[in-house]
Amino acid sequence: MSETTMHSPVDVGPLTSPDGGVTLADAYATTKIQVRAGAATAAAAALGVSYGRSRRNADGDLVCGTRPDEWTIYGDPGRSGAISATVPTEGFVTVIDITHGRAMLRISGANATSALSKICNLDLSDELTPNGAVFSGSLGAVGCDWVRDDQGGQTSFLISCERSFGKFLFIAVADACTEFGLSIPAGWELHPH
Amino acid sequence: MIIVPCPNCGPRNSGDLRPAGEVISRPDPATCSLSEWREYLYMRPNPAGWVTETWYCRGGCRRYFTIERNTATNEIRGQEAS
Numbered sequence: 718m719s720e721t722t723m724h725s726p727v728d729v730g731p732l733t734s735p736d737g738g739v740t741l742a743d744a745y746a747t748t749k750i751q752v753r754a755g756a757a758t759a760a761a762a763a764l765g766v767s768y769g770r771s772r773r774n775a776d777g778d779l780v781c782g783t784r785p786d787e788w789t790i791y792g793d794p795g796r797s798g799a800i801s802a803t804v805p806t807e808g809f810v811t812v813i814d815i816t817h818g819r820a821m822l823r824i825s826g827a828n829a830t831s832a833l834s835k836i837c838n839l840d841l842s843d844e845l846t847p848n849g850a851v852f853s854g855s856l857g858a859v860g861c862d863w864v865r866d867d868q869g870g871q872t873s874f875l876i877s878c879e880r881s882f883g884k885f886l887f888i889a890v891a892d893a894c895t896e897f898g899l900s901i902p903a904g905w906e907l908h909p910h
Numbered sequence: 911m912i913i914v915p916c917p918n919c920g921p922r923n924s925g926d927l928r929p930a931g932e933v934i935s936r937p938d939p940a941t942c943s944l945s946e947w948r949e950y951l952y953m954r955p956n957p958a959g960w961v962t963e964t965w966y967c968r969g970g971c972r973r974y975f976t977i978e979r980n981t982a983t984n985e986i987r988g989q990e991a992s
Binding site (some may be wrong): 784785852 | 918919920922923925926971972973
């Protein structure tokens with residue numbers, strides 16, 4: 718499988734508030750492999766997570782139960798071939814590289830949940846979305862797939878949406894973070910409220 | 911706002927779902943009359959009370975499921991995957 722050269726819809730580096738309470742970063746290059754498989758297939762057994770949960774495999778890839786009978790595997794950039802090769806394809810199974818079709822961002826920090834809650838109707842409390850939780854829902858009116866993937870003990874969410882909504886979503890999330898000290902890059906136009 | 915319990919995703923804002931209408935039985939198109947078919951396509955009882963409805967969880971699991979909803983109070987009981 719050949720790797721495709723990708724161009725992120727967001728051309729800015731990580732944005733961090735002065736107090737470090739929230740960091741917003743483009744994660745578009747993350748390899749994203751979508752697997753759809755029947756529950757009785759070898760692929761379902763190998764992936765080994767149920768809907769709504771995630772786990773890190775031995776290679777460090779994040780395997781997520783995105784929907785019933787559907788998984789998404791997130792890995793380092795340029796690993797689509799290697800990741801796809803690990804999924805058994807016997808039976809009713811499809812394995813698709815959706816890296817280029819999905820924008821992705823990572824938002825981390827103590828204020829990440831508060832910032833996201835401003836533009837999301839999901840309950841992002843630790844009780845309902847603990848570390849490892851996988852879910853879908855609208856964020857800034859954009860349909861997104863979410864993973865709670867804490868890093869270094871800090872709350873962190875990986876959020877992906879269709880690529881064409883990527884910059885819109887990034888700006889909407891950045892706007893929500895301004896209350897917590899994040900500065901918007903010069904030249905960016907926020908969405909009208 | 912209505913909170914709709916998806917059997918896969920749990921309670922969700924109805925804005926994340928799409929109502930697909932009352933559950934009605936489909937007549938056999940080979941044997942039913944034109945008026946029965948028209949009734950099936952276009953007419954709904956729409957009572958002020960309990961109805962069984964199909965909903966689509968478009969923002970979450972992307973599955974159809976049925977619930978019982980009181981159209982007068984929006985109270986919801988029972989849920990199952992379609």
